[in-house]
Amino acid sequence: xxxxxxxxxxxxxxxxxxxxxxxxxxxxxxxxxxxxxxxxxxxxxxxxxxxxxxxxxxxxxxxxxxxxxxxxxxxxxxxxxxxxxxxxxxxxxxxxxxxxxxxxxxxxxxxxxxxxxxxxxxxxxxxxxxxxxxxxxxxxxxxxxxxxxxxxxxxxxxxxxxxxxxxxxxxxxxxxxxxxxxxxxxxxxxxxxxxxxxxxxxxxxxxxxxxxxxxxxxxxxxxxxxxxxxxxxxxxxxxxxxxxxxxxxxxxxxxxxxxxxxxxxxxxxxxxxxxxxxxxxxxxxxxxxxxxxxxxxxxxxxxxxxxxxxxxxxxxxxxxxxxxxxxxxxxxxxxxxxxxxxxxxxxxxxxxxxxxxxxxxxxxxxxxxxxxxxxxxxxxxxxxxxxxxxxxxxxxxxxxxxxxxxxxxxxxxxxxxxxxxxxxxxxxxxx
Numbered sequence: 001x002x003x004x005x006x007x008x009x010x011x012x013x014x015x016x017x018x019x020x021x022x023x024x025x026x027x028x029x030x031x032x033x034x035x036x037x038x039x040x041x042x043x044x045x046x047x048x049x050x051x052x053x054x055x056x057x058x059x060x061x062x063x064x065x066x067x068x069x070x071x072x073x074x075x076x077x078x079x080x081x082x083x084x085x086x087x088x089x090x091x092x093x094x095x096x097x098x099x100x101x102x103x104x105x106x107x108x109x110x111x112x113x114x115x116x117x118x119x120x121x122x123x124x125x126x127x128x129x130x131x132x133x134x135x136x137x138x139x140x141x142x143x144x145x146x147x148x149x150x151x152x153x154x155x156x157x158x159x160x161x162x163x164x165x166x167x168x169x170x171x172x173x174x175x176x177x178x179x180x181x182x183x184x185x186x187x188x189x190x191x192x193x194x195x196x197x198x199x200x201x202x203x204x205x206x207x208x209x210x211x212x213x214x215x216x217x218x219x220x221x222x223x224x225x226x227x228x229x230x231x232x233x234x235x236x237x238x239x240x241x242x243x244x245x246x247x248x249x250x251x252x253x254x255x256x257x258x259x260x261x262x263x264x265x266x267x268x269x270x271x272x273x274x275x276x277x278x279x280x281x282x283x284x285x286x287x288x289x290x291x292x293x294x295x296x297x298x299x300x301x302x303x304x305x306x307x308x309x310x311x312x313x314x315x316x317x318x319x320x321x322x323x324x325x326x327x328x329x330x331x332x333x334x335x336x337x338x339x340x341x342x343x344x345x346x347x348x349x350x351x352x353x354x355x356x357x358x359x360x361x362x363x364x365x366x367x368x369x370x371x372x373x374x375x376x377x378x379x380x381x382x383x384x385x386x387x388x389x390x391x392x393x394x395x396x397x398x399x400x401x402x403x404x405x406x407x408x409x410x411x412x413x414x415x416x417x418x419x420x421x422x423x424x425x426x427x428x429x430x431x
Contacts (some may be wrong), residue, residue: 018118045116049108049269057132061135066094067214083427089131090110098113100314115145160210191209195207201404211417219322231323234268242328243330248331260387267307271286279312291308292307294309329341342410346375370403
């Protein structure tokens, strides 16, 4: 495939990235090892495969971390059902994503750590896997990975694209670089109109707004036996969930729960930090707030006297969503940008959230308008909403039903996304 020479900034970046690749690998390897990654898998970051390439067409999906990886699993499942002769490869860069995806891989799907953005690592990766097509997810756009995949003749798509206003301003300062990199994509599917507008400004007029893939992820998995066990432990108690908390939000959740306890001394808060490694610090915080806590990661038992159950384990969020009728979805009170509201909605959990949700700027107003969710501005408003909703089971049940309906209404576009990818990437020939 003939392409115009790369702009100077890309050539300089590539030279530097190739030069420091051994140092970068040493740092990444140490971090993955510290997070419990199997040492045998560490060389994957240098493009050394640890699995055999399956025969036949292989569709490669590349994502950054947990959220992006999980968002495409349902699409992969759907594509696999439509095209039973295809296999799939999903790559990501973090230990957490590998752990979460490992238990949820669709049929005929392999996970590998993504190669570093260095020439030899990428070429080694491409030589082994020989992908039939490459589909990149959201904003995980490494220059050499894009350029060398394109140069290898692999048709490419970008789905669920998201570009912040800050990133867009940076791209627009270097339009030739942006066009050279993003021009490799035969299809660009964005998750919001703002991203589409930014890409059109860069001359990528084939970009178009589609459904946010995170709305199609379906309900998170959970262990039914553990659900039954936990349901027995909390039976008869008013319970609410603070999901995916970030530093600064935990204090807010605990303060609101103290006010709930004034109205209902038996109420229970299940607190799920976004990063489970914060568990020890949060255990101390709960105690200093004068609340009775139990920490799941160390096996502490939930009893009738437990006021806050600290669920600092990985991969169990689906369990808490299905157990809790009301979820305060965090990451929306801190400058994080909000988390996926479809996940609690699929489980039938009504949603409270804060005002900071730029990552889902098109979604939160819609789910609020449906009556499935409610925005609260601060700790005082959160406490008032919790007391009102937990104290009115009939109204809460109606809100939960609206949450389920909102999620179910999003599921009719998987066929369209699959058809768009097959057409744009000329995959009919691989059937």
